[in-house]
Amino acid sequence: xxxxxxxxxxxxxxxxxxxxxxxxxxxxxxxxxxxxxxxxxxxxxxxxxxxxxxxxxxxxxxxxxxxxxxxxxxxxxxxxxxxxxxxxxxxxxxxxxxxxxxxxxxxxxxxxxxxxxxxxxxxxxxxxxxxxxxxxxxxxxxxxxxxxxxxxxxxxxxxxxxxxxxxxxxxxxxxxxxxxxxxxxxxxxxxxxxxxxxxxxxxxxxxxxxxxxxxxxxxxxxxxxxxxxxxxxxxxxxxxxxxxxxxxxxxxxxxxxxxxxxxxxxxxxxxxxxxxxxxxxxxxxxxxxxxxxxxxxxxxxxxxxxxxxxxxxxxxxxxxxxxxxxxxxxxxxxxxxxxxxxxxxxxxxxxxxxxxxxxxxxxxxxxxxxxxxxxxxxxxxxxxxxxxxxxxxxxxxxxxxxxxxxxxxxxxxxxxxxxxxxxxxxxxxxxxxxxxxxxxxxxxxxxxxxxxxxxxxxxxxxxxxxxxxxxxxxxxxxxxxxxxxxxxxxxxxxxxxxxxxxxxxxxxxxxxxxxxxxxxxxxxxxxxxxxxxxxxxxxxxxxxxxxxxxxxxxxxxxxxxxxxxxxxxxxxxxxxxxxxxxxxxxxxxxxxxxxxxxxxxxxxxxxxxxxxxxxxxxxxxxxxxxxxxxxxxxxxxxx
Amino acid sequence: xxxxxxxxxxxxxxxxxxxxxxxxxxxxxxxxxxxxxxxxxxxxxxxxxxxxxxxxxxxxxxxxxxxxxxxxxxxxxxxxxxxxxxxxxxxxxxxxxxxxxxxxxxxxxxxxxxxxxxxxxxxxxxxxxxxxxxxxxxxxxxxxxxxxxxxxxxxxxxxxxxxxxxxxxxxxxxxxxxxxxxxxxxxxxxxxxxxxxxxxxxxxxxxxxxxxxxxxxxxxxxxxxxxxxxxxxxxxxxxxxxxxxxxxxxxxxxxxxxxxxxxxxxxxxxxxxxxxxxxxxxxxxxxxxxxxxxxxxxxxxxxxxxxxxxx
Numbered sequence: 001x002x003x004x005x006x007x008x009x010x011x012x013x014x015x016x017x018x019x020x021x022x023x024x025x026x027x028x029x030x031x032x033x034x035x036x037x038x039x040x041x042x043x044x045x046x047x048x049x050x051x052x053x054x055x056x057x058x059x060x061x062x063x064x065x066x067x068x069x070x071x072x073x074x075x076x077x078x079x080x081x082x083x084x085x086x087x088x089x090x091x092x093x094x095x096x097x098x099x100x101x102x103x104x105x106x107x108x109x110x111x112x113x114x115x116x117x118x119x120x121x122x123x124x125x126x127x128x129x130x131x132x133x134x135x136x137x138x139x140x141x142x143x144x145x146x147x148x149x150x151x152x153x154x155x156x157x158x159x160x161x162x163x164x165x166x167x168x169x170x171x172x173x174x175x176x177x178x179x180x181x182x183x184x185x186x187x188x189x190x191x192x193x194x195x196x197x198x199x200x201x202x203x204x205x206x207x208x209x210x211x212x213x214x215x216x217x218x219x220x221x222x223x224x225x226x227x228x229x230x231x232x233x234x235x236x237x238x239x240x241x242x243x244x245x246x247x248x249x250x251x252x253x254x255x256x257x258x259x260x261x262x263x264x265x266x267x268x269x270x271x272x273x274x275x276x277x278x279x280x281x282x283x284x285x286x287x288x289x290x291x292x293x294x295x296x297x298x299x300x301x302x303x304x305x306x307x308x309x310x311x312x313x314x315x316x317x318x319x320x321x322x323x324x325x326x327x328x329x330x331x332x333x334x335x336x337x338x339x340x341x342x343x344x345x346x347x348x349x350x351x352x353x354x355x356x357x358x359x360x361x362x363x364x365x366x367x368x369x370x371x372x373x374x375x376x377x378x379x380x381x382x383x384x385x386x387x388x389x390x391x392x393x394x395x396x397x398x399x400x401x402x403x404x405x406x407x408x409x410x411x412x413x414x415x416x417x418x419x420x421x422x423x424x425x426x427x428x429x430x431x432x433x434x435x436x437x438x439x440x441x442x443x444x445x446x447x448x449x450x451x452x453x454x455x456x457x458x459x460x461x462x463x464x465x466x467x468x469x470x471x472x473x474x475x476x477x478x479x480x481x482x483x484x485x486x487x488x489x490x491x492x493x494x495x496x497x498x499x500x501x502x503x504x505x506x507x508x509x510x511x512x513x514x515x516x517x518x519x520x521x522x523x524x525x526x527x528x529x530x531x532x533x534x535x536x537x538x539x540x541x542x543x544x545x546x547x548x549x550x551x552x553x554x555x556x557x558x559x560x561x562x563x564x565x566x567x568x569x570x571x572x573x574x575x576x577x578x579x580x581x582x583x584x585x586x587x588x589x590x591x592x593x594x595x596x597x598x599x600x601x602x603x604x605x606x607x608x609x610x611x612x613x614x615x616x617x618x619x620x621x622x623x624x625x626x627x628x629x630x631x632x633x634x635x636x637x638x639x
Numbered sequence: 640x641x642x643x644x645x646x647x648x649x650x651x652x653x654x655x656x657x658x659x660x661x662x663x664x665x666x667x668x669x670x671x672x673x674x675x676x677x678x679x680x681x682x683x684x685x686x687x688x689x690x691x692x693x694x695x696x697x698x699x700x701x702x703x704x705x706x707x708x709x710x711x712x713x714x715x716x717x718x719x720x721x722x723x724x725x726x727x728x729x730x731x732x733x734x735x736x737x738x739x740x741x742x743x744x745x746x747x748x749x750x751x752x753x754x755x756x757x758x759x760x761x762x763x764x765x766x767x768x769x770x771x772x773x774x775x776x777x778x779x780x781x782x783x784x785x786x787x788x789x790x791x792x793x794x795x796x797x798x799x800x801x802x803x804x805x806x807x808x809x810x811x812x813x814x815x816x817x818x819x820x821x822x823x824x825x826x827x828x829x830x831x832x833x834x835x836x837x838x839x840x841x842x843x844x845x846x847x848x849x850x851x852x853x854x855x856x857x858x859x860x861x862x863x864x865x866x867x868x869x870x871x872x873x874x875x876x877x878x879x880x881x882x883x884x885x886x887x888x889x890x891x892x893x894x895x896x897x898x899x900x901x902x903x904x905x906x907x908x909x910x911x912x913x914x915x916x917x918x919x920x921x922x923x924x925x926x927x928x929x930x931x932x933x934x935x936x937x938x939x940x941x942x943x944x945x946x947x948x949x950x
Binding site: 058061131134136138139152 | 677742743744768823827844846849850851852853854855856859860871872874875878888
């Protein structure tokens with residue numbers, strides 16, 4: 001574009017003077033040529049008349065008409081001559097020829113006269129014929145010096161000349177000059193274009209080069225030519241491109257370096273997180289094994305007959321085990337949320353069912369603290385996962401009760417109608433959360449004002465679980481609180497139309513004990529303590545238990561004729577196999593799809609995933625007896 | 640000692656003589672019509688010749704007609720005029736001393752006499768530029784021995800030396816074919832008439848007939864008629880005449896000096912005027928060649944001089 005504009009300008013700049021000069025030259029040529037032509041025409045006519053006069057002198061002197069007529073004939077052969085008349089000194093016609101178109105002049109003087117008739121386009125020349133003077137310089141003339149005696153006029157020549165030829169010549173001249181002028185302009189134009197290209201090509205090259213550099217092609221280089229007028233510029237551009245390229249490479253190198261450093265840091269951080277997770281998993285696994293066993297023993301102990309003091313002790317032990325379980329549960333929840341292993345079953349359900357359940361579950365805790373737990377009934381239906389909503393609200397209400405020393409805790413729902421959503425709100429009149437902590441409280445193990453980590457103040461995991469779960473469900477969570485003035489958490493859920501009765505598989509449903517009586521259960525567990533506790537518990541429920549510390553022992557028992565209705569296997573087993581493989585081997589050996597479940601102290605997300613894939617229910621240690629019994633009941637029904 | 644005294648005395652005498660000469664009236668006054676080369680040459684030759692014959696340079700005064708007309712006349716023992724104008728001027732003033740009119744054609748001298756009502760006398764004599772008819776006719780015989788008839792054009796008016804020509808022609812057995820020309824219109828017919836059957840056209844000085852305007856056509860006509868022309872001045876030879884016999888300004892000066900010295904010695908001038916004794920012959924080689932003639936000017940001069948009895 002720019003190149004085209006430059007080309008146009010150059011062409012104009014070159015063509016304008018060239019055209020001007022050509023036109024001026026043309027005009028000058030024409031002016032001079034026409035003038036010359038006119039002059040030469042006049043001169044020719046005059047010289048013809050003079051020659052005729054000179055030649056006629058002797059003819060007139062001697063009165064030789066024949067000779068004069070001969071002269072006239074010769075003169076008429078000239079193309080421009082129209083007529084010739086030779087007169088003697090008395091004005092008598094001595095000889096004439098041609099077509100006379102004029103009137104004889106009345107006065108014949110001794111001077112040359114040129115009479116131009118523009119209308120007829122003819123010139124009439126009157127040329128006096130005088131005797132030729134011979135310089136004698138003679139003493140006999142009375143004077144030795146040349147005497148300037150006036151020449152005697154012997155006669156006149158009248159020559160009529162037409163300008164036709166002149167007009168033709170002038171026309172030719174005009175044509176020629178116009179052609180020359182046009183040729184000059186054309187030539188100038190060609191030259192201008194040619195010269196312009198000499199400028200434009202380098203400019204175009206430079207322009208293209210700059211464009212390429214502009215696109216980021218720093219490797220682009222101008223080809224340097226000796227004759228190039230923009231050689232220096234291109235050289236400078238090359239240098240610039242080179243520097244840019246070097247600079248970019250340097251920058252890229254630094255970025256790569258920085259990225260590498262960042263990656264290393266990230267990997268370091270990730271490995272640190274991984275180490276933490278591993279530590280957490282290992283710790284919880286190692287804690288679960290004894291806690292699991294402890295729980296089973298305490299339960300078994302509670303079923304025995306004791307004195308009043310012992311009963312009290314067992315009750316306290318049960319509380320401690322309960323707290324430990326809660327802690328491990330919470331850690332497990334977080335691990336599962338981390339692993340994305342929490343299934344979400346969205347469904348329409350009446351919110352009031354969850355509210356009722358929560359009211360029952362927490363009424364005791366509120367009463368113990370002397371707080372009023374108010375649950376405002378509501379009749380809206382929402383689209384969510386009731387289990388997760390229950391978990392969220394349980395955490396929020398537990399927190400509220402924990403941090404409220406006087407007053408009340410309120411659970412309410414506010415349907416909003418217009419945009420199809422409902423707010424579930426948890427109010428308390430507790431200590432409140434200062435603004436600077438409002439973000440941090442959602443972090444793991446963060447507790448406001450509990451640096452000594454007093455057990456009664458909770459674990460610091462509740463809100464973290466709440467937030468993660470809400471995020472998993474896609475429900476916005478808001479906190480509104482001021483220090484000393486209580487708090488309000490609220491969570492937004494989409495409203496839905498009332499539908500069929502939901503599957504009310506809430507926690508805490510009791511299975512009949514009779515289902516388990518006589519059920520043959522194979523327990524594969526390498527840890528003797530845990531195996532003994534589990535065997536004890538199952539036996540107390542009336543089940544017939546076969547135990548094996550490893551897969552080999554279990555296979556042995558199957559060969560001896562054992563036909564278990566259910567397999568409970570630890571995930572970690574001695575030797576190469578894990579629990580999943582053990583179950584598969586046992587099923588293969590029994591040639592039967594025996595229902596089975598896994599128990600593990602690991603909270604490793606991979607393990608959960610593997611169990612899910614294998615279609616086995618994975619239970620984490622310490623297993624709650626109620627949960628275990630429910631699962632066993634469920635699996636027994638399938639078999 | 641004696642020699643030295645004599646030299647001193649001679650020097651004193653010379654000085655006195657020079658001083659005396661400067662203050663005395665000049666013996667000869669030359670009045671020149673023009674300041675042109677021919678006049679100057681004549682005057683110089685005249686002065687030198689006088690000087691050679693003993694007349695001191697201081698006693699010869701040269702002046703122009705203009706100076707004469709302005710009234711600066713000088714008394715002298717002889718006036719020598721050069722040219723027709725000076726002759727006319729002196730004819731008009733009619734001084735008491737003799738006047739020698741030189742460097743002018745006879746016709747001009749006669750015209751001056753006629754104009755001022757004077758008669759040719761020893762007091763107002765002339766040295767003509769014209770060549771004597773006998774010399775001219777003798778030259779014709781020498782140059783063109785076969786020529787029998789000679790054409791001559793006369794002007795109207797003064798008779799001049801027409802009769803002498805006729806007499807001399809008879810003497811040398813040449814017949815003259817004569818025609819008179821009154822006006823320029825009559826020139827061609829007269830020329831045609833004269834050229835018919837002549838062997839030579841003899842040009843006799845007459846400004847009415849022979850002048851710079853006519854000479855071309857006259858020469859052309861005579862050439863066409865195959866008749867050579869003998870003229871009276873070298874200018875005509877240059878213009879195309881076959882030959883000419885004439886007197887040079889130097890020769891005029893020398894002869895005028897001789898005449899002047901005679902006057903100063905107390906002799907009288909010839910009353911009828913004088914022809915030049917010396918002469919020069921010019922030949923146009925081109926014309927001679929084209930006419931099939933072979934003429935040698937020095938040879939002709941020598942032979943003519945011999946005929947006239949001069950060395």
